[in-house]
Amino acid sequence: MLGIRLQRHGETTLARQIYQRLREQMTEGRLRPGEALPSTRELSRQLAISRNTACEAYEMLQVEGFIESRPGAPTRVADGLLLDKPVSTVERSEQATCPAPPLLVDFRTGQPDLRRFPVHLWLQLMRQAAEALPREQWGYTGPEGLPGLRQEIAAWLGRSRGLGADPQNIFITAGATQALHLIADLLSVEGREILVEDPCHNGMLHVLQARGCQIRPLPVDEQGLQTERLPGGGVGAGAGAVYVTPSHQFPLGGILPASRRAALVRHAREQDLYLLEDDYDSEFRYSGAPVAPLCLMDAQRVIYIGTFSKILFPALRIGYVVLPPQLHEQWRRLRTHADVQNPPFEQAALAEYLRTRKLDRHVQRMRRLYGQRRQLLLQALAENFGRAWRPWGDAAGLHLALEFPGWNFDRSFAESAREQGIRLAPVEYYSIRKGSHADKLLLGYGHLEAEEIREGIRLLHGFMQEKGHKV
Numbered sequence: 127m128l129g130i131r132l133q134r135h136g137e138t139t140l141a142r143q144i145y146q147r148l149r150e151q152m153t154e155g156r157l158r159p160g161e162a163l164p165s166t167r168e169l170s171r172q173l174a175i176s177r178n179t180a181c182e183a184y185e186m187l188q189v190e191g192f193i194e195s196r197p198g199a200p201t202r203v204a205d206g207l208l209l210d211k212p213v214s215t216v217e218r219s220e221q222a223t224c225p226a227p228p229l230l231v232d233f234r235t236g237q238p239d240l241r242r243f244p245v246h247l248w249l250q251l252m253r254q255a256a257e258a259l260p261r262e263q264w265g266y267t268g269p270e271g272l273p274g275l276r277q278e279i280a281a282w283l284g285r286s287r288g289l290g291a292d293p294q295n296i297f298i299t300a301g302a303t304q305a306l307h308l309i310a311d312l313l314s315v316e317g318r319e320i321l322v323e324d325p326c327h328n329g330m331l332h333v334l335q336a337r338g339c340q341i342r343p344l345p346v347d348e349q350g351l352q353t354e355r356l357p358g359g360g361v362g363a364g365a366g367a368v369y370v371t372p373s374h375q376f377p378l379g380g381i382l383p384a385s386r387r388a389a390l391v392r393h394a395r396e397q398d399l400y401l402l403e404d405d406y407d408s409e410f411r412y413s414g415a416p417v418a419p420l421c422l423m424d425a426q427r428v429i430y431i432g433t434f435s436k437i438l439f440p441a442l443r444i445g446y447v448v449l450p451p452q453l454h455e456q457w458r459r460l461r462t463h464a465d466v467q468n469p470p471f472e473q474a475a476l477a478e479y480l481r482t483r484k485l486d487r488h489v490q491r492m493r494r495l496y497g498q499r500r501q502l503l504l505q506a507l508a509e510n511f512g513r514a515w516r517p518w519g520d521a522a523g524l525h526l527a528l529e530f531p532g533w534n535f536d537r538s539f540a541e542s543a544r545e546q547g548i549r550l551a552p553v554e555y556y557s558i559r560k561g562s563h564a565d566k567l568l569l570g571y572g573h574l575e576a577e578e579i580r581e582g583i584r585l586l587h588g589f590m591q592e593k594g595h596k597v
């Protein structure tokens with residue numbers, strides 16, 4: 127009746143959890159002044175706890191003046207408890223006082239398997255790289271990044287994607303996120319329109335929004351950005367850029383076909399704007415070679431953004447851009463006045479990792495592993511859900527987009543799944559215009575072991591059955 131959910135194995139005692147939940151309900155006005163609370167006997171029955179625990183919780187509330195009890199009368203909520211709190215404070219206090227239940231399965235997206243990263247080898251390389259780094263490179267070494275790393279990345283782009291980039295056009299960044307920050311400043315996007323895939327990665331969207339540009343969402347289908355929806359010469363002319371993930375659309379997974387790529391490039395030329403190509407995970411493609419970058423079609427119009435967050439690990443914070451020469455000078459100025467440069471040690475270690483082809487072998491190994499996990503996930507879905515679902519997008523990356531026709535996955539679905547220990551994201555979470563992808567879920571699987579995937583899907587199936595009786 128009081129809507130209290132208890133964590134039986136948490137570190138907070140049951141009495142304190144009850145005290146905290148009731149206190150919140152009183153200060154937020156869900157329990158009103160003078161309202162009668164259940165007797166301790168009734169409370170212990172409702173929550174399946176001992177009477178002592180119920181008494182202890184009421185005692186804590188009484189001592190602090192939240193409730194009043196008189197012999198022979200029901201315990202009542204005291205007067206004057208309501209706090210007129212701003213939402214953010216409420217949310218913060220809920221987070222602080224109401225820890226989320228433990229996770230049973232974590233289908234978060236964008237997470238490589240850190241357990242399989244060769245940590246010892248990496249630490250060895252870091253040490254060797256730091257020792258071998260000439261003393262002058264401990265100083266200010268330039269906003270472009272270490273020459274050795276720029277060279278190795280150029281070679282890597284050639285052998286992994288057939289992109290023949292000049293090392294002089296490669297600028298090292300602290301990941302793709304920082305790259306987009308700097309690009310937004312470089313193109314002076316403030317007040318201008320940026321065309322963005324919808325749905326799209328929240329983090330990247332926020333970067334653009336924070337730069338003060340106008341976001342114009344363009345719908346995405348199974349093949350990626352719907353280029354026929356690009357604005358013509360009239361409406362939308364004067365846009366600053368188009369942000370795209372053509373090799374593996376985030377989050378729906380499509381590969382942008384050649385005709386749409388050509389349409390994008392034509393549009394960029396006609397409207398005199400840049401295409402921002404975010405190639406965040408195309409190394410992990412399970413049914414063929416990585417897709418060739420859009421950048422190959424017009425290196426003057428496309429700013430290519432790459433990252434090592436997925437193929438190595440996100441905390442490395444190394445990414446890069448391939449930048450047309452006309453933007454170099456301004457980039458140098460901006461980066462210098464932002465955070466100066468990347469630290470040289472990780473760059474030197476990464477250059478060595480690339481030079482000795484250890485990165486190639488690591489990617490090969492991980493591609494095989496992630497491919498197997500994807501197969502396993504599809505198999506578990508088929509076993510549990512029969513034909514009630516279908517996958518979207520190319521067989522690539524670390525997550526899967528799934529459609530369950532007839533379902534409506536909203537924030538409350540994700541929240542109640544989380545209450546049951548299942549972390550997942552509805553595609554709607556990434557939609558700018560809500561409503562077009564309400565029947566789709568995203569499941570990140572790259573970081574999960576086989577057994578975690580099987581168990582996770584079994585749990586999800588049970589949860590969805592309870593919710594909707596349709597699977």
Ligand SMILES: Cc1ncc(COP(=O)(O)O)c(C=O)c1O
Nearest residue numbers: 236301302303327376406433435
């Ligand atoms: C589509 C997309 N772009 C960019 C990023 C951010 O990458 P980085 O860690 O290099 O900033 C992510 C991370 O998940 C992503 O999924």
